[in-house]
Amino acid sequence: MTTPSSTSPEPTVKKASIASAMLPSILDLSRDRLTSTLIEMGEKKFRADQVWRSIYHETLGSFDEMSTLSKTFREKLKETYTFSALEQAMFLTSADKTTSKALYKLHDGELIETVLMRYETDGHRRNRKTACISTQAGCALGCTFCATGQQGFRRNLTVGEIVAQVIEMQRVARAEDEAQMAEGKRSKGDIQGVTNVVFMGMGEPLANYRNVIAAIRVLNDGQGLNIGARHITVSTVGLVPQILQLAEEELQINLAISLHAPDNATRSQTMPVNKRYPVEELIRACHKYADATGRRIFFEYVLLKEQNDSVEQAQKLGRLLNGLHCHVNLIPVNPTKEGPFERTDLTAAKDFQGGLKQYGIPSTVRMEKGIDINAGCGQLRERAIEILGA
Numbered sequence: 306m307t308t309p310s311s312t313s314p315e316p317t318v319k320k321a322s323i324a325s326a327m328l329p330s331i332l333d334l335s336r337d338r339l340t341s342t343l344i345e346m347g348e349k350k351f352r353a354d355q356v357w358r359s360i361y362h363e364t365l366g367s368f369d370e371m372s373t374l375s376k377t378f379r380e381k382l383k384e385t386y387t388f389s390a391l392e393q394a395m396f397l398t399s400a401d402k403t404t405s406k407a408l409y410k411l412h413d414g415e416l417i418e419t420v421l422m423r424y425e426t427d428g429h430r431r432n433r434k435t436a437c438i439s440t441q442a443g444c445a446l447g448c449t450f451c452a453t454g455q456q457g458f459r460r461n462l463t464v465g466e467i468v469a470q471v472i473e474m475q476r477v478a479r480a481e482d483e484a485q486m487a488e489g490k491r492s493k494g495d496i497q498g499v500t501n502v503v504f505m506g507m508g509e510p511l512a513n514y515r516n517v518i519a520a521i522r523v524l525n526d527g528q529g530l531n532i533g534a535r536h537i538t539v540s541t542v543g544l545v546p547q548i549l550q551l552a553e554e555e556l557q558i559n560l561a562i563s564l565h566a567p568d569n570a571t572r573s574q575t576m577p578v579n580k581r582y583p584v585e586e587l588i589r590a591c592h593k594y595a596d597a598t599g600r601r602i603f604f605e606y607v608l609l610k611e612q613n614d615s616v617e618q619a620q621k622l623g624r625l626l627n628g629l630h631c632h633v634n635l636i637p638v639n640p641t642k643e644g645p646f647e648r649t650d651l652t653a654a655k656d657f658q659g660g661l662k663q664y665g666i667p668s669t670v671r672m673e674k675g676i677d678i679n680a681g682c683g684q685l686r687e688r689a690i691e692i693l694g695a
């Protein structure tokens with residue numbers, strides 16, 4: 306694990322507090338459920354719209370800040386619901402300022418991580434800010450290269466706990482945009498906030514299927530956070546039944562598969578899930594998914610030195626993916642303290658790309674951001690336990 310010597314804890318823009326763990330969180334409600342509940346409480350539908358916009362569009366930090374609502378109504382809401390699901394325990398920004406990582410404490414003491422990655426315009430795409438969010442506290446799937454996998458499973462996150470991570474990052478991202486606007490570096494119409502969301506933090510999203518789908522629908526709502534479906538990516542290690550289920554949801558989101566090896570023998574060494582859903586079965590499900598949705602599938606391939614990074618393995622991967630509408634992201638591994646693997650160097654990564662190209666498979670070498678702040682999955686929690694004894 307790298308040492309974050311160039312970073313320091315920072316306050317968030319608005320730090321929400323957990324009012325009471327006993328009341329349900331208003332963030333757990335779908336828009337329809339919020340509307341019907343408030344109507345049952347004797348309010349008009351437009352009040353529900355106001356509350357929704359206050360939470361998800363304006364990203365206000367408490368019921369008290371909802372000044373368009375009467376005091377009586379705000380008090381009623383406070384008696385019925387909690388507001389935030391997260392308490393910030395740590396916030397670090399990388400030396401190059403491109404990546405920030407937050408550690409949040411949940412009402413029961415569990416710790417989860419959220420990352421905000423900032424990308425400059427690269428000629429093809431505009432500036433973007435991507436929130437990488439967690440869906441479980443810990444993870445049961447035990448991938449050997451993953452810090453979260455080495456910590457074990459704690460529990461699924463609620464819809465509110467998933468969505469709240471994006472709200473927190475939206476506040477940070479918007480405050481930065483507004484600061485740039487005040488300095489004349491950005492125009493008023495260019496306040497973007499979070500532009501993309503990836504479900505690639507702690508946990509396996511498809512193992513928390515129902516809450517993840519409900520959270521996507523909240524994030525996607527045009528009068529709230531308004532994150533376009535094509536700007537949302539769900540990453541899975543390959544839970545076949547859920548991939549087939551997802552194909553039927555009529556969501557235009559991106560699906561990313563953490564593949565990491567081209568054959569069962571290699572994959573099973575680092576990803577125990579492969580024994581349940583072997584590579585051939587997984588790729589069959591991917592074909593069905595691509596056929597049903599018309600969407601390209603992204604394959605994540607963490608390069609592990611002398612484990613899965615040879616040119617022969619690249620060619621094998623090329624043959625496996627031949628005929629599938631897909632793109633491969635090659636990621637030199639983020640080493641963990643307990644993990645046995647080393648980082649593949651850039652030359653070897655380029656050679657691997659060459660092997661894929663022989664089979665017409667497009668790929669990108671994606672250097673990880675935020676190495677100096679432990680931005681790999683589960684690494685900040687690991688460090689916090691050392692520092693805080695959390």
Ligand code: SF4
Pocket residue numbers: 444445446447448451452453454455506507508509542682
């Ligand atoms: S890589 Fe993902 S699925 Fe595997 S142990 Fe880590 S969090 Fe779980």
